[in-house]
Amino acid sequence: MFRNQYDSDVTVWSPQGRLHQVEYAMAAVKLGTATVGLKNRDYAVLVALCKPASELSASQRKIIPIDDHLGISIAGITADARVLSKYLRSECLSYKHSYGSTYPVSRLITNLGNKMQTTTQRYDRRPYGVGLLIAGYDEKGPHIYKVEPSANFFNCKAMTIGSRSQSARTYLERHLSTFNASSKDDIICHGIHAIRSSLPNDELVSKDDGGSQLNITVAIVGKDQPFKILSDEENLHYLEMAKKRGGSIIVSKDDDDDDKPSPGDSEEPAPSTARDPQVAVATMENP
Amino acid sequence: MMNNSFAQPMWQNGPAPGQFYNFIGGGYNNGAPAQLPRELTTCGPYGTKHSTAAITTGSSVLGIKFDGGVLVAADTLVSYGSLARYQNIDRVFKINDKILIGGSGDFADIQSIMRNIEQKMIEDQCCNDGVVMKPKAMATWMTRVLYNRRSRMNPLYIDVVVGGIDEGGAPYLGSVDLRGRAYDDYVVATGFARHLALPLVRERKPKDRDFTFEEATNLIREAMKVLYYRDTRSMPRYTVGICTAANCSIKGPFKVEENWTFAETVKGY
Numbered sequence: 001m002f003r004n005q006y007d008s009d010v011t012v013w014s015p016q017g018r019l020h021q022v023e024y025a026m027a028a029v030k031l032g033t034a035t036v037g038l039k040n041r042d043y044a045v046l047v048a049l050c051k052p053a054s055e056l057s058a059s060q061r062k063i064i065p066i067d068d069h070l071g072i073s074i075a076g077i078t079a080d081a082r083v084l085s086k087y088l089r090s091e092c093l094s095y096k097h098s099y100g101s102t103y104p105v106s107r108l109i110t111n112l113g114n115k116m117q118t119t120t121q122r123y124d125r126r127p128y129g130v131g132l133l134i135a136g137y138d139e140k141g142p143h144i145y146k147v148e149p150s151a152n153f154f155n156c157k158a159m160t161i162g163s164r165s166q167s168a169r170t171y172l173e174r175h176l177s178t179f180n181a182s183s184k185d186d187i188i189c190h191g192i193h194a195i196r197s198s199l200p201n202d203e204l205v206s207k208d209d210g211g212s213q214l215n216i217t218v219a220i221v222g223k224d225q226p227f228k229i230l231s232d233e234e235n236l237h238y239l240e241m242a243k244k245r246g247g248s249i250i251v252s253k254d255d256d257d258d259d260k261p262s263p264g265d266s267e268e269p270a271p272s273t274a275r276d277p278q279v280a281v282a283t284m285e286n287p
Numbered sequence: 288m289m290n291n292s293f294a295q296p297m298w299q300n301g302p303a304p305g306q307f308y309n310f311i312g313g314g315y316n317n318g319a320p321a322q323l324p325r326e327l328t329t330c331g332p333y334g335t336k337h338s339t340a341a342i343t344t345g346s347s348v349l350g351i352k353f354d355g356g357v358l359v360a361a362d363t364l365v366s367y368g369s370l371a372r373y374q375n376i377d378r379v380f381k382i383n384d385k386i387l388i389g390g391s392g393d394f395a396d397i398q399s400i401m402r403n404i405e406q407k408m409i410e411d412q413c414c415n416d417g418v419v420m421k422p423k424a425m426a427t428w429m430t431r432v433l434y435n436r437r438s439r440m441n442p443l444y445i446d447v448v449v450g451g452i453d454e455g456g457a458p459y460l461g462s463v464d465l466r467g468r469a470y471d472d473y474v475v476a477t478g479f480a481r482h483l484a485l486p487l488v489r490e491r492k493p494k495d496r497d498f499t500f501e502e503a504t505n506l507i508r509e510a511m512k513v514l515y516y517r518d519t520r521s522m523p524r525y526t527v528g529i530c531t532a533a534n535c536s537i538k539g540p541f542k543v544e545e546n547w548t549f550a551e552t553v554k555g556y
Contacts, residue, residue, distance in 0.1 A: 100427035101454070104418045139418065139454055 011123045022120050022127050025149035029131035032075030034162035034198040035062060037133035037144040038172065040179055040187045043222030044135035044142035046073040047191035049162070049198065050215045063219045067092035068226040069102040069137050071219050075162035076130030076149070084128060088112060105136035105143045109153050116151035127151070131161040137221045160194065168198040185241060188218060192242040214239060341393035341444040343367050345378045346520040347480030348389035349510055350448040351488060352460040352473040353503035354496070356531030357450035359389040360507045362514070363540055364522035371522065377537065379528040383408055384535050386422045386451040387528040391477045392465065393444035400432070400443060422451035422459040426469055434467025442466065446477040451530045458530075473497065479518040484510035508541075515543045 006012050007020030014020060035048035048062035060078050064085045065071045070092065074081035091111065095103040119125040127149040134145040146161060147153045158179060160168040171194040179187060195216060218235055221227040230238070348361040361378040364371055378397070379389045382404055390397035404425075411420055426449040436442045446464045453459040461471030474488040488506050492498070498506070507527060515523045526539035 098428055098431055099420075099424035101421065101424050104416065106416045107414055107418065110414070140416075 009123055010120055010126060019120065019150075022150050025127035025129050026131075028129035029076045029149065029161055030163050030165075032077075032131070032162045033062065034160060034165045034168055034195060035073040035075050035133055036158075036160040036165075036168055036172070036191050036194045036198075037073060037135055037146070037156070038158035038179055038187060038191055038194070039135070039142040039144050040182050040184070042142060043184050043187060043220055043225065044137060044144055045187050045191050046071065046133060046135045046217075046219045047188075047195045048073045048217045049195050050217055059215065061217075063217045063229055065219070065227050065229065067096070067102060069221060070105060070108070071135055071221060071227040071229075073133040073135070073217075073219070074130055075133075075165075077128075078130070080128045080130040081132070084112065084116075084130065084132065087115065102138060104140070105134070105138050105145070106140070106155070108136075109134060109145045109147065112147060113151050113153045116147070116149070120151055133159060133161060135219065135221050135227070137223065137225075142222050158194075160198070162198075164198045164200070166198075168194040171197045184220070184222075185238070188220065188238050189242040189245055191218065192216065192238060193245075196242075337441040338393070338444065341396075343372065343394045344520070345376075345391040345394050345397065345478075346518055347476060347478035347484070347514055348378065348391045348446075348448045349476045349480045349484050349488075349507065349514075350389060350450045350460045350462075350474065351498060351503045351506055352450070352458045353498040353500050355458070355500060356452060356529065357387065357458050357460045358503050358507055359387045359448055359450050359528040359530075360511060360525055361389045361391065362511065362522045362525040364520065364524075365394045366520050369519070371520075374522060374524075375540075377526050379526050379537055381528060381535055381537055382425065382451075383411070383419050385419055385453075385530070386425050386449065387530045387535065387537075388425070389448040389450075389477075389528065390445055392446045396443040396445045397447075400429075400445065400447075403432075421453050422449050422461070423453050423471075425449050425451075426459075426461040426463055426471070429463040430467040430469045432467075433463060433465060437466045448475050448477060450475075450528075451535065452532050456532050479521070480510065480514055483513055483517055487513065508544075511541075512543050512545070515545065 004014070004020065006014035007024065010019060010021040012019075012021075033049040033051045035046065037044065037046050039045065046063055050059035050062055052059040063071060063073045064081065066085060066088045070088070072081070072085060072088070088108065091108060092103045095101075116128055119127050129149055131149065132145075132147040134143070134147065136143045136145070144156045144159055145153055146156055146159045158172040158176060160172060175190055179190065182190065196214065216235065216239075218230040218238060219228060220230065344366050346362065346364065346366070348359065350357060350359045359379050363375050363377060365373040365376045365378070376394070378391065379387060380401060382388055388401075388404070390401070408420070411418070429447065429449065433443060433445075442465045444465055446462070448460070448462050450458070450460040459471060460473065460475055461469060462475040462477060463469045464477075473492065474485060476485050487510055491502070491506060511525050515521050523543035523545050524540045525543070526537055527541065528537045529535070
């Protein structure tokens with residue numbers, strides 16, 4: 001039932017200084033399909049992979065608009081994301097009522113982080129089981145933020161979360177230096193390439209045959225561009241464009257997959273390489 | 288039946304059985320509706336009386352927008368009825384690098400809302416993210432506060448001019464009054480300036496362009512002179528706030544160029 005002695009409650013520390021329940025919540029993020037966020041000088045883009053839960057159902061909504069200047073992409077428990085998005089929406093709305101302007105993204109995320117943190121410090125709560133990528137635009141320009149169930153948040157140049165996101169992360173790292181100067185079309189294509197590289201090889205091949213389309217959602221926000229989820233036609237347009245541009249698609253190796261459960265406490269405190277590579281693709285603080 | 292009336296209750300300071308402890312960060316006031324500030328809910332021994340008129344008053348404020356920023360001017364007098372009680376008080380305030388506020392009406396209420404705003408600016412700075420409040424946001428917030436106060440039958444008796452540099456670097460100039468009514472324009476005024484200075488400034492507005500800084504300063508100088516001559520609750524001393532993209536500051540006090548030689552010819556009073 002328990003993996004070890006110290007994970008019975010969020011408020012219990014392990015002797016190694018870890019909060020196991022919080023780490024388990026972090027693992028929930030890796031159950032969701034991958035999603036990518038990246039930005040250039042004027043736009044922030046979210047690309048999410050949509051996989052239906054079963055053959056018979058439609059896919060879950062992966063990108064949720066919050067306000068004209070802000071939207072989120074989720075990986076993990078969708079129900080938790082809905083609660084968070086309701087909070088974000090009401091905060092943005094009440095800010096707009098009070099000040100007639102849009103909520104500065106950094107402040108909104110700070111407040112969200114504070115709200116989420118309380119769930120990691122109370123025995124009657126549980127952490128939110130969802131990771132968020134937030135794309136927003138305000139007077140400071142476009143932003144991509146990553147928010148984790150541990151209530152950590154990171155200001156990113158580009159980031160990806162969700163299952164098999166490591167390969168997408170590799171793609172982003174490899175092309176990071178080109179993002180800032182690239183055009184709006186370029187940045188969307190980069191997003192699509194990144195999300196494609198997170199597909200398993202067999203699926204990738206079948207998608208490339210053109211038999212079935214890659215099922216993605218794309219959203220963009222930026223200068224003179226309110227948050228918009230692209231329509232099916234636009235998606236198709238960009239998918240074609242991305243395919244034409246080719247781009248180096250990185251075939252994912254199985255050994256750097258991060259779907260595996262995190263090592264139990266019985267082991268030595270894992271060396272930092274064995275932990276989830278939450279090392280930044282590049283946060284704004286460590287360019 | 289308790290045998291020992293001095294015994295402590297068994298369960299002190301704890302939650303009711305089946306309930307949870309409530310720690311910090313539990314959310315919205317533990318489910319209770321938000322508390323109003325105490326001065327608004329506490330009754331006096333004979334009930335509560337809200338103010339029904341301004342007591343110590345500032346007179347006009349005049350704001351003019353020009354091509355690179357705004358000017359806000361007000362004389363330095365705070366009257367007590369018809370008594371020129373406090374003669375050296377700045378009624379134009381620098382809020383931050385983007386906002387100027389000129390206040391008229393009940394000066395105590397001005398001071399009260401200024402303390403509120405000061406606290407908001409401190410909170411802004413505490414975020415340390417380089418985001419500063421803009422004049423349009425400030426004006427909107429003022430309408431919310433003032434309308435809320437009027438709706439509780441406890442208005443702040445003030446009439447303010449909010450000006451500065453808005454997002455994108457465009458000058459903004461607006462006015463908010465005690466009921467939360469608000470508008471913005473290239474010239475706004477409160478008090479007697481609304482009657483005396485507004486037409487004077489509007490008359491000189493070129494149709495195809497904004498005022499230049501030169502024109503705006505000249506208009507302020509002239510309007511303050513007219514106000515001094517005509518408004519009995521004014522003084523020949525005024526301060527001017529200037530807010531441009533590069534700089535936001537209060538200048539002065541300046542003297543009105545008064546000339547009473549014509550008074551010798553005035554007859555019939």
